[in-house]
Amino acid sequence: MKAWLLKDFGLNNLQLGEVPTPTPRAGELLVKVGAVSLNFRDKAIVDGIYEPHLVPKPLIPVSDASGEVVAIGTGVTRFRVGDRVNSTLYSRWIDGAPGPDEPTYCLGMPLPGGLAEYMIIHEESAVRAPGSMTDEEASTLPIAALTAWYSLMDVGNLQPGQTVLVQGTGGVSIFAAKIALAHGAKVIATSSNDANLAKVKSLGVHAGVNYRTNPDWEKQVLELTDGLGADVTIEVAGGDGINKSIAATKVQGVVAQVGFLTGQTSAVNLMPLIFRQTTLRGIAVAPRSSFERMNPFLNKHNIKPVIDHIYPFAEAVKAFEHLARGPFGKVVIKIAD
Template structure:
């Protein structure tokens, strides 16, 4: 079978990834072999091939965690899946329930374990979920990381309530899912982006308001203005770095900041004074667990939600998908077609 592997770290995907031939993996006891149909990219996939995510990661490794495929064969003791079932991979392959896997359970696809940019994968049955019936395979491939991260940020723990205001940074995969889930919950949404054409698409998707951060670099002041000086109830913080102090200023007393990403850097000089004085809750989260994934899928199916797939690339053009993601050119998700049958 054909598979992409990262066999060395590099700044460009062409330096780090190559296509190779591997044996089709047989399913062992409790395992399922899946014929992969589609895979989707996340920001962490850029950091992995550059050696920034796990600098000591043993190579080679097959990249990508998010994918959808068809069950082809099952090993002994598999009870939940049968040949022909449509499934999506889970981010954590060995995970405790509760949404906060401990360090011993953080075995993730495309990093500690070979990922899904491959014609076939074999994973434990606990590393798969059924996909909502109304979704295409390409749409279902986007749920694993981006969809579940947004769901966790808004719907788990202390869920958003109708009428609350949610500030969403950017228009990438997590951010667009957050916009969709916030709308389902009856929330007011404010979307930030430097690109007016992306803001226009966000408004068409249902964003209540948008702010162009190129035209309004001190966007936190504009957020306060639009919320009557109160601030927002919740921030979807995907930028990190210098953005976090602005998010603190834009958040109301007693509000929350869901720290999801570090697009502009992993370090931030943050004064703790507004955290204390405004009693703001900072919550870091890393995707979510399998029970959470199942809950999200029930909501996706009940509401007929359709993930935003921006572009689909062929398996042969997978490196181009990486480069488009790296340029920040996507609105929603970038997907790679692995097979049609």
């Protein structure tokens, strides 16, 4: 089969090649990949800044995929040939709290991912793809949608009428906005791009703040919330900007730390964190059970992803370059014709 192989760190070392089509073992599904979507994690792996000591070489990257089951191993009971399924990032995290070694079993690194014509997914980690979505649409769910859902619903315990702050207009933030709006919450979005703020407001977001022209953007968020701050903040930036997110979040609110776009280390000012009694929660996606709770909600509210561009399989490098520029929504690669 054809597969993109990361032979060393750097996008120039992501090369299209031929590898044997895998054979499903007991409990495994062989999936003909229809489409994959890119996340910042995928870019960070290629760049060599995401747990580089864990990256095997060569590696078939990209965790988020949707496709059709074309063969099954012995003992498989949850799916049949012909079913459409999604991958999940953590192949062994089914429910409850994650185990201490979950990152060892992540698709797309260190396990082979979906940037290939076929991939292996264990039946216990697979989720039935929504029938209302194409493979391109469904491929955006495993990290972007699920991270947003878990942060808001399972961790943030979001209630109708509350306020959600989302940072930027990438995949997680747009899904968070759509889910929060469907749940009856108010949404404030930040971005450095007024055109993107206009786009996200057209989705129903109540207010937008340009953090480049308003460097004290947290003060504007407070003004928009009568001095209280957001109930749940989806923090994608990382770095020292976490202090502004804490300031923009209400007393005893939740800051869901889901990303590290501006840095993997942070100097947190402890006194505001303590006095505001903020819950600062690291979010590393979610278990399969949360995925299965999310999909009916997406169907009920007809929530679809915002896809910035769909690239053909042969143009995977261009898709990564697009991701690096900062898309509005998701970047998708169509695998199967």
